[in-house]
Amino acid sequence: MDLLSLTRTSETEWRIEPHGHMRVPGILYGTDALVRDMDEKVYQQVVNVATLPGIVRAAYAMPDAHWGYGFPIGGVAAFDADLGGVVSAGGVGFDISCGVRLLSTGLHVDDIEPVKKRLADELSRSVPAGVGSIGRVHLDDPEMNAMLAGGARWAVDRGYGTAADLDRIEEHGCMSGARPEAVSDHAKRRQCDEMGTLGSGNHYLTELVRRAFARLLPRAALTLLYDVSHNTCKVELHEVDGRQRRLFVHRKGATRAFGPGHPDLPQAFAAVAHGLDRMEHLP
């Protein structure tokens, strides 16, 4: 990216001044080297996002932003529902609620080294993956709706996880206000066979991974350290210019960064801040 097209506002913050149809500025975070290495298309996509109705404050790009569909990956933008704000599929990405789940084995690398090839083979056998694969979770309509409404709690109730997992998942693995009836039969049918597979599905794999480890490394704990989604659009309350506003916050390849004591942090992490992969904040 051409740094001359940006206004530098701090050592790691750069601004695209509003021009054309932009309603707000674009703000990019990164060192000289990171921003210089960004694709020029990131600039164009940030500019495009800044033109969308109801956008609040700015269109943001994280330090590793790169060319995506519509929004850049690593793009963050909030839209005010009361000002015609949009919910954009391009602001979430195809991998809706894709995220990062970190499990702690409790083992030392020396424990794993002798069996790592067998472990990889066991994981490959245990986790259905790729075109044509079928998961082991099959739901009828009522169960599909229960899953969509209940999220991770639904999975734990059916033995696909533990109650302790829930405290380590953002939002406890369940978005309140879910309306399964609003999801098309078309989408539900596609989801049906993809559950419990790696690829398009990517859901409910933890138990498969735990079982694979248990067969070879029975001492492995596989406790969930943290789980966070980085492709989301959530309704959130934020104070902007001294006023509480209900915003559609899009994070595409970006996660929230909670400071210490934030009410949405799991109790175990109450004293620390987090930002497991890409971080963002709304000023």
Next chain:
Amino acid sequence: MPARAVVRNTWEHFAHGADIGVRGVGPTKADAFAQAALALTAVITNPAAVHPVTAVRVACEAPSDDILFADWLNALVYEMSTRRMLFGAFVVSIDGARLTATAWGEPVDPARHEPAVEIKGATYTALIVAPLDDDHWLAQCVVDV
């Protein structure tokens, strides 16, 4: 009178970061859509290795050619996903805003087809449906894998 260009039906891929673009060229818009569908299959496997055992009817309707094209590819992605099939031959008919098509294929055989990746959907990125010259149409977009 100028010589008429050789009519061609072709498909190809084009690069896009971690994903891939599919492009079809044909003497009609419908032919270009069919060629792009072959390019879609070729992201996963060799289309020639897919036996035309079963016919699946696909229909979609959209307000513009480019949206119709994305919908067409997404309809195929859906059929591949829910039927666990691959398709290797396509006949497409377009009447105004409406597309009807038949896709021939067979169930995925991992050993024989050796599927490389799974396609999640067709996107509006690099989405173009337009006459290429006096004799050909182009249809293309990036697909998410």
